[in-house]
Every structure is written in C-alpha cells, then in structure tokens.
Amino acid sequence: MTGAIQVEGLVRTYGNTRAVDGLSIVVRESEVYGFIGPNGAGKTTTLRILSTLLAPTSGTVTVAGIDIERDPHSVRRLIGVALQESGLDGMQTSEEILAFHGRLQGLRGKSLKRGVERAIACLGVEGFASERISTLSGGMKRRLDIAIALVHSPAILFLDEPTVGMDPTSRRTLWEEISRLRRDEGTTVFLTTQYLDEADQLADRIGIIAGGQLKAEGSPADLKKALQRDVVNVTVSSRDDEDAEQIVKLTENNEATISAAHSNGVVSIQSLNGDITMAHMLEIVASASIGISDISLRRPTLDDVFIELTSEMSAASTGREDNENGA
Amino acid sequence: MVRDMQTVAGRALRALPRQRTSLTPALFTPIFFYVVNVASLEHIASLGQVPFEEFYLPVSIVVVAVTGASRAGTFVGDIATGYFDKLCVTPVRRSALLFGLMIADFVVVACLSVPVLLIGIVHGVRFESGVLGILLFILLASLWGLAFAGFPYALALRTGNPAVVTSAFTLFFSVAYLTTAFVPRDLLAPWLRWVSDGNPLTYLLEGLRSLVIDGWDGQALLVAMLTVFGVGLVSMTLALRSLSYRVRVGTQEVY
Ligand SMILES: Nc1ncnc2c1ncn2[C@@H]1O[C@H](COP(=O)(O)OP(=O)(O)OP(=O)(O)O)[C@@H](O)[C@H]1O
Ligand SMILES: [Mg+2]
Numbered sequence: 065m066t067g068a069i070q071v072e073g074l075v076r077t078y079g080n081t082r083a084v085d086g087l088s089i090v091v092r093e094s095e096v097y098g099f100i101g102p103n104g105a106g107k108t109t110t111l112r113i114l115s116t117l118l119a120p121t122s123g124t125v126t127v128a129g130i131d132i133e134r135d136p137h138s139v140r141r142l143i144g145v146a147l148q149e150s151g152l153d154g155m156q157t158s159e160e161i162l163a164f165h166g167r168l169q170g171l172r173g174k175s176l177k178r179g180v181e182r183a184i185a186c187l188g189v190e191g192f193a194s195e196r197i198s199t200l201s202g203g204m205k206r207r208l209d210i211a212i213a214l215v216h217s218p219a220i221l222f223l224d225e226p227t228v229g230m231d232p233t234s235r236r237t238l239w240e241e242i243s244r245l246r247r248d249e250g251t252t253v254f255l256t257t258q259y260l261d262e263a264d265q266l267a268d269r270i271g272i273i274a275g276g277q278l279k280a281e282g283s284p285a286d287l288k289k290a291l292q293r294d295v296v297n298v299t300v301s302s303r304d305d306e307d308a309e310q311i312v313k314l315t316e317n318n319e320a321t322i323s324a325a326h327s328n329g330v331v332s333i334q335s336l337n338g339d340i341t342m343a344h345m346l347e348i349v350a351s352a353s354i355g356i357s358d359i360s361l362r363r364p365t366l367d368d369v370f371i372e373l374t375s376e377m378s379a380a381s382t383g384r385e386d387n388e389n390g391a
Numbered sequence: 392m393v394r395d396m397q398t399v400a401g402r403a404l405r406a407l408p409r410q411r412t413s414l415t416p417a418l419f420t421p422i423f424f425y426v427v428n429v430a431s432l433e434h435i436a437s438l439g440q441v442p443f444e445e446f447y448l449p450v451s452i453v454v455v456a457v458t459g460a461s462r463a464g465t466f467v468g469d470i471a472t473g474y475f476d477k478l479c480v481t482p483v484r485r486s487a488l489l490f491g492l493m494i495a496d497f498v499v500v501a502c503l504s505v506p507v508l509l510i511g512i513v514h515g516v517r518f519e520s521g522v523l524g525i526l527l528f529i530l531l532a533s534l535w536g537l538a539f540a541g542f543p544y545a546l547a548l549r550t551g552n553p554a555v556v557t558s559a560f561t562l563f564f565s566v567a568y569l570t571t572a573f574v575p576r577d578l579l580a581p582w583l584r585w586v587s588d589g590n591p592l593t594y595l596l597e598g599l600r601s602l603v604i605d606g607w608d609g610q611a612l613l614v615a616m617l618t619v620f621g622v623g624l625v626s627m628t629l630a631l632r633s634l635s636y637r638v639r640v641g642t643q644e645v646y
C-alpha cells in the first residue's frame with residue numbers, strides 16, 4: 065500500500081549535527097499523523113523537507129506518490145503548509161494575503177473567492193479580514209497563517225505546532241476544523257505538536273521522534289498500552305503506616321506488580337495491568353481486614369509515554385553536543 | 392508564469408500607497424537635486440550652447456530610476472520574516488517572484504519620472520524630439536531602472552541583509568558622478584574622462600540628452616539601448632543566480 069507520505073531512510077545533517085537520522089515513516093491517506101518529540105528532535109527539519117523547502121542529505125521522500133526531489137513543483141500544488149516560524153507580509157490585509165496566496169496556487173474568479181471565504185470562515189478570521197496584518201495580535205496571525213495554508217483546499221496539510229499562541233477557543237476551533245477536513249474532505253494531515261493532549265485528541269497515529277530517530281509509532285491508545293504502566297493508589301483509612309506496610313508486602317508477590325511503595329498512608333503500586341492489581345487489592349484488604357477509604361486506578365497518559373521514551377534520549381544528545389564542542 | 396508575475400507585481404503595487412514614507416524621498420530627492428543644482432550651477436555650467444537645465448535633466452531621471460525603483464527591500468523583508476518560505480511552498484515559479492517585483496519597479500519608475508519631467512518643463516526644458524521623444528525618454532529611463540534593479544535584487548537575495556542593499560544604493564551614487572553628470576566630456580579632467588568612457592551611464596545619458604537637445608539621433612539612441620540591454624543582461628544573470636542560491640538555502644542563512 066502506498067501512503068500519502070512515504071519517508072525512507074531520511075537523513076539531514078547541519079554540519080556535524082544529524083538533525084534527522086535515518087527516519088522512515090508512512091502516513092496513510094486521510095490520516096492525521098501527529099509528530100511529537102522534545103525540542104531539537106528534528107520535527108521542523110523533517111516537516112521542511114517533506115514540504116519541499118529543504119533538501120534531504122540522503123533518503124527518499126514521496127508525497128502523494130511524487131518524489132519531492134524529482135518534481136517538487138507538482139508536490140507544491142497538492143500541499144498546504146503552515147510553518148513553525150513564518151512571517152506574513154504586514155503591508156497586506158488578511159483578505160488580500162489570502163487572495164494573493166490563492167492566486168499563487170492558481171485559483172481565479174469564483175473558485176478563488178470561494179477559497180478565500182472558506183478559509184476566513186473556518187479559522188474565524190472574519191473579525192479582522194480587512195485589517196492590515198501588521199496590526200494583528202500574535203494569535204490572530206497564527207490563525208491567518210493556517211488559513212493561508214487552507215485556501216486552495218490542499219489534499220495534504222503540513223502544520224508545524226499549529227496551536228502555539230492560540231487561545232483555548234481558537235485551539236478547539238482548529239481541532240474541529242482538522243477533524244472535519246479529514247472526515248469530509250479526506251485531507252491527510254501531518255502535524256507536529258508539543259501539546260500531547262492535542263496529539264491524543266487529533267491524531268490517528270503518532271510518531272515519537274528524539275535525536276532525529278523514530279522512537280515509537282502507533283495509535284495513542286496503543287502507545288499508552290505498550291507502556292504497561294498503570295498506577296493503583298490505595299488510601300488506608302487509619303492513615304497508619306503499619307497497615308500500609310502490610311499492603312505493600314502482600315502486593316509485592318503479585319505477578320502484575322512492578323513496584324510498590326507507601327507514604328502518609330497512601331500505597332502506590334506501579335502495575336503491568338491495573339485491572340488485575342485492583343482485583344487483587346480488594347481481596348487483600350478483605351482478608352487482612354484493613355480498612356481503606358479510597359482506591360483509584362490511573363491509566364498512563366501520553367505524557368508518561370513521551371517522558372519514558374525521550375528521557376534517556378535527551379541525556380544522550382547532550383553528551384553528543386559536548387563532544388562537538390570539544391572537537 | 393505570466394499570471395504568477397502579474398500576481399506578484401500586484402502585491403507590490405498594492406503595497407505602494409501604504410509605503411508613503413519610502414516613496415516620498417524617492418520622489419523628492421531627484422526633484423530637490425534638480426532644482427538646487429540647476430539654481431546653483433546654471434550660470435557657470437551653461438557654456439553658451441546648451442542650457443544647464445536641459446543638460447542636467449537626464450541625470451535626475453536616472454537617479455529616479457535608481458532610488459525609486461527597487462522593491463529589492465521587499466525580498467529582504469520577506470527573507471527576514473520567513474515569509475519567503477511561505478512563498479516557496481506555493482507552486483509559483485521562482486523566477487516569477489523576481490520578475491514580478493521588477494515589473495512593479497518598471498511601473499514605479501515610469502510614474503515617478505513624470506513629476507521630475509514636469510519640473511524640468513517648468514524650468515523651460517523643451518524636447519527637440521517632441522512628444523514621442525518624451526515617451527521614449529520615459530521608456531528608456533524605466534528600462535534603465537529595470538536593468539539596474541538586477542544588482543540590488545542580487546544582493547538582497549544573496550545576503551538577506553537590508554544594510555547591504557542600502558549600501559548598494561550609496562555605491563551607485565558615487566558611480567553616478569563618475570560620468571558626464573554636470574559637464575560635457577571635453578571639460579572633464581583627463582582621468583575622469585577616461586573613467587566616464589568606461590561608465591555605461593555616460594552612454595545612457597548621451598542617449599537621453601540627444602532626445603532633449605538634438606532631436607532624433609539614431610546612433611545615440613541605439614548606443615543607449617544597447618548599454619541598457621548589456622547592463623540588464625549582467626544584472627539579471629546575477630539576480631537569477633542569487634535567486635537560485637536563496638531558494639536552495641531558504642531563509643535560514645542570512646549574512
Ligand atoms: N538552520 C540550521 N542550522 C543548523 N542547525 C540546525 C538548523 N535548523 C535546525 N538545526 C538543528 O537541528 C536539530 C533539529 O532541529 P528542529 O528545528 O528540526 O527541531 P524541532 O524538533 O522542530 O524542535 P522544536 O520542538 O524546538 O521546534 C537541532 O539540533 C537544531 O539545532
Ligand atoms: Mg520545530
């Protein structure tokens with residue numbers, strides 16, 4: 065099966081820095097692919113390559129089946145791009161810049177008018193459509209920037225940290241719009257973000273990148289499941305350390321338990337399977353007749369997955385930078 | 392390609408009325424120098440045959456073509472803000488980004504030369520070649536603006552640095568004096584005569600002057616045309632090279 069975006073063995077170096085280091089991913093058609101990773105992981109570099117702005121050092125990339133190096137012009141007809149840091153021409157009004165970009169994309173007459181109206185409507189740009197861009201606030205510019213990427217109804221949309229600087233309402237609106245584009249128009253979306261709740265909400269699949277390499281990939285649910293790290297918290301009603309200690313002793317033998325500890329009468333158990341641990345816990349307290357006031361199960365969030373997968377990596381990359389400085 | 396150029400030129404021209412602060416000096420500097428230089432020099436420089444106001448008018452027009460013309464600053468701004476990247480992800484032809492702005496330059500120079508010409512006519516300048524000559528005069532000046540514009544564009548695209556582009560204009564002003572700006576060739580010091588012979592501006596000025604002073608002088612006009620064409624060829628080559636450099640490195644490398 066060919067994907068909307070196919071990346072194979074992608075490498076991009078800046079001097080001695082390997083910003084992208086052997087990346088291979090496939091983004092399917094009409095899929096929202098969330099690309100997450102710590103600062104300097106190589107997200108923007110990847111996105112700039114995929115959107116024909118930056119040449120890869122090695123590796124191949126096809127977008128909609130077209131090789132980006134062989135025929136970038138055709139790729140540009142199919143994509144819409146909102147970059148992480150992009151200026152806009154302050155001399156124009158929002159409406160003018162949208163029409164300008166529509167024309168650059170080859171729209172004329174009615175289709176141009178429709179494209180501009182649609183882009184204005186879906187990013188809530190109405191309120192400042194005829195204002196000079198230099199007078200807009202940061203969040204308004206961000207919204208306009210994304211509206212520009214949508215004006216020609218691209219089949220594939222690249223968004224680099226699209227919601228940075230947006231107020232919560234605008235963020236929601238954009239999320240809804242992205243979901244709608246995928247659902248109603250079959251748009252493929254490749255987006256990077258630092259907000260894991262955003263990736264969790266929006267993305268069909270997520271790729272976690274660190275040090276230019278793909279660390280994990282899958283649906284948000286799969287990634288969380290793969291972490292196998294549920295946490296069960298039990299509060300002893302007596303708040304008595306002895307009771308808590310006893311629970312710790314009794315759970316340690318259970319096969320689902322990874323580790324158990326207590327403090328201030330609250331026992332916290334890291335578990336491979338929270339459901340088993342919960343059931344086991346209820347048995348223990350009943351048979352040992354220990355009174356408990358609260359028991360809760362917390363599933364891992366994407367934050368847990370992210371931290372787990374990228375923590376060792378960021379330590380490694382710091383080491384690498386030190387080497388460079390020494391050289 | 393033609394539509395791309397129209398679109399790009401349209402953006403630049405729409406911005407013009409909003410850039411009054413940069414356009415005003417472009418209009419008034421040449422008028423100022425024309426009026427002041429004529430007032431101070433007409434008696435010593437007229438030398439009987441040619442009135443100085445007629446001799447000097449083409450110099451002012453050439454200055455207009457250079458100060459008022461270039462939208463090269465637009466490129467510098469677009470590179471600095473990263474907007475250039477946003478243009479580059481559209482399917483617009485890269486050369487249309489350049490030529491579109493140059494078309495806008497051409498229009499601006501043509502418009503700006505009219506008031507300078509009017510001031511000249513108020514001063515008593517009469518075109519020996521008539522109305523058609525006036526039109527050709529404006530056309531030549533605008534074409535010169537276009538030919539010269541390649542240099543600031545080349546610098547703007549190569550460096551992405553506004554200071555470099557500004558100093559290019561300063562440099563031009565020096566070059567504009569290394570020619571027959573104020574007096575005919577015979578009156579220049581020998582070394583300056585030698586330099587001015589190698590300065591393309593000399594031939595452009597001769598062509599423009601012939602329209603004012605002598606009427607229709609085919610040879611002078613042809614030489615002026617060829618000069619503009621030659622300078623244009625060099626400057627466009629440089630500009631296109633810088634463009635392909637800039638497209639390759641994006642907005643990240645700025646000097
Ligand atoms: N123009 C450049 N010149 C040199 N190094 C660069 C350049 N752009 C990026 N890098 C380096 O490449 C690496 C990846 O950068 P990139 O911008 O892709 O990270 P990112 O994942 O987008 O980070 P962030 O979350 O902060 O946006 C970093 O180490 C960065 O320093
Ligand atoms: Mg980034």
